Amino acid sequence: MNYGKYKFEQAKKEKEAKKKQKVLEVKELRVTPNIEEHDFEFKSKNAKKFLEDGNKVKITVRFRGREVNNSKAGELVLNKFIEKLEDFAIVEKQPKLEGRNMFIILGPKGN
Helix, strand or coil: CCHHHHHHHHHHHHHHHHHHCCCCCEEEEEECCCCCHHHHHHHHHHHHHHHHCCCEEEEEEECCHHHHHHHHHHHHHHHHHHHHCCCCEEEEEEEEEECCEEEEEEEECCC
16 A cells, blocks of 8 residues: 555545534633623623533633622622523533632533
8 A cells, every 4th residue: 555645545534524523612701799780681691692602601700909808709690690591501610719710611501
């Protein structure tokens, strides 16, 4: 067998496999712990749209100044997002505090 032909066939198979795979994006939404109701509704609507498109959503609560002392407020906001989007998403990562940010990762729900 010709080695050049073999290499060409392998490259062709790899190219075909790449065509069939779906690239998964992680969309990020940033909020503050004292988010207003209208802003919350707007962000959750965007998150729902991202999830319906098949993307993952990372929701980050950013604490500024002394807000980090009251991290419970950020956790309440994230839990509110989880409740709002429970029909469209599954929680892949529970609320986690890293430095001045607390985040969750939501994945699209399978059919």
